[in-house]
Amino acid sequence: MKQKKTPFSIFWHKFKQRKTAMVAGIFIVVLVLTALFAPMVAPYDPFETDYSLSMMGPTLDHPAGTDVYGRDILSRIIYGSRISLAVGFTSVFVGALVGVTLGLISGFFGGFLDGLIMRTSDVLFAFPGILLAIAIVAILGPGLINVVVAVSVFSMPTFARIVRGSTLALKESLYVKAATSVGASKKRVMFVHILPGTLGGVIIYFTMRIGTSIITAASLSFLGLGAQPPTPEWGAMLAESRDYIGVADHMTIFPGIAIFLTVLFFNLFGDGLRTALDPKTK
């Protein structure tokens, strides 16, 4: 018997073929689980200091070594995954929510609103992302919440632009015209008929953007604008240990690897999604 072809089964069939994306997906699932169950997974309390263990290299007891205050680096990285994922996900989610809404309004109504929203986006585009984030945090003051706000703000315009583009195309499509002609309200056309059609692009960009957001958040923490000590944030851990490069390299290497792998796998995952969601590929 032939299986029925749902959109999901088509997607899954295509996605499975991308081995790297599968690996990335598995890594992300494991990472999310680790973050959720951090207190059970982490071998030590990430805040407990033991000055006599200051800057010990990797051992069996401490597989990633200890930091300058004798705290277990592995446990700190595990707890840090909570912060990085939470900040990455929340900021992109907020950015997407606002960006998609604005893009939809902009593309659907056109005219003055469209001009206003798109020109504002252009202004935001003119800044390199990290500079804009630094400027926002400088105004709001350091702290993780403000980092989320900053990263959201500079994610917004891209979402708005993606959604506006597909909205413009979909608005002219036959089924939307048909819906309008049978008397569907503007609200219904926007949210029921157009919005789902734009989501493919949004999902891809969403995934890729999480990687960028994690890096931005870590960079801000590295500069002392994000997480404040003793929070075990990866960027903050790098900042704390950079003075000891050449003396205790493990202190920078392990948080560095954590950031590198997480961002890499989010991007590979997004890449796989793009291929799988593209109607032109088989």
Place this chain on the structure above:
Amino acid sequence: MKRMVLTLLALVLLAAPSYAGTKDIIYASESTAKSLDPHDTSDTYSGSIQRAIMQGLMGFDKDLHIIPLLAESYTFNPEATQFTFKLRKGIKFHDGTPFNAEAVRINIERMMTGKYKRSSLMKPVKELVVLDAYTVQFNLKEPFGAFVNAIAHPGSLIQSPKAIETYGDEVSKHPVGTGPFIFDEWVSGDHVTIKKNPDYWRGEVKVDSITFRPIPESGSRLAMLRAGQAQYIYPMPAELLKIAERDKKIDILKQPSIIARYLVLNTQFKPLANVKVRQAINYALDKQAIMKIAWGGAATQLDSILPPNLQFYKKQSAWPYDLAKAKALMKEAGYENGFEVVFITPNASNRLRATEMTQQQLKKIGITGKIQSMDIASFYNKLEGHKVDDTTPLPFIAFGGWSASTGDADWGTRPLLSTDAFPPSMSNFGFFSDEKVDGFIKAGLASADPKVREKAYADLQDYIWDQAPWGYLMVDSLVAAKSKKLTGIYPLPDGAFSVEAAELAD
């Protein structure tokens, strides 16, 4: 064959004199020279270069004791209002102008105009009288027992009167003095070069030139030294000491400084106004761990409110690390369950580390709170912005530091702990106020007699130590590193350095 030998011989002969002839030193530092006019300089680094070119009537030795330089001796009256200096004879400035009372008058009167950054040093002076060609007398407005320290301060160096006349305030780019080195060139933002003074009055100078180069990144500074591109680096980052110690061509120099580090406790805030709480904090601080981890071991424990190298320092018994005692004192004071504060600190990595450790350690006696770190200018702006009559005083503990650059006990106590020194006028950032303390500080200034002053400052140190206005931490050790071939350059306790006796082996 013969031709080849001759060529080789010629090469050797050409090379030999230049090899043995020039002894040039490169000094790599984190700072850049800002001015070479001592009367108008407030940074230690520029001041140190000036001290190689110019000298004052008095100066400091390696341990910050006052020694006579251009003056032979001095006398003062018992009221500490009149100081008379006998000048050394037969000394000439680099431009040939003779050094005498007239040269001193021109320099001091220039400072007394109030136009320059170091004019404050001569603020107590009413008038300068030239008694004869080699004797000058300062008459002061009121008793100022620490006046000789102001004369020995690097801001009071004597420049050639002819240079002041020729260049005016542009003398900052054309320094002329009596020191062991003659100014050669200054490329702004890049380097300052000084060369040997062949007629130096204190004896032969052993190197031909010294070039001061700013290398702000500490890793590069160490790399230059290891590669032989610099012979001396300061500061040597304490975090990288392990790398430097492994290198057999490098010597590490550690010198105790006069830079005290302590926690400013806001005594306006009710729990911290309680002396028992402040004592509990001193018991709860693991000073040894903070010195070792936050400061990379480049410190000694603070064992009086004055660092050991300051005049009239008197050693007190150190506060041991004793959690049980700390907890008991908190209970006695009625703060068994602790309270919340804010930890304020400059964001330099070592200070941030020390503050983090403070946070970790005070948590054990129930004092908890968040850290606010900021650049050093914002940090001082914040502390200077606090007001004395705040109805809801901010519960803060701040990471403080102080270097009394006159080398005198007055400047190490009055600006930090007297009631007159509440911000913004001076630096009593914790609003500590105690009548007895104010009395001792006043007594210390009322005389220039060392015995009277010593007594006042000894009483002050004995009394205030148990009052615990601060969380006492440590005294910085200055760490520099140099090539083994180089001798005679060393850091001075106030963070400056001396190059007069520099020598470079082949």
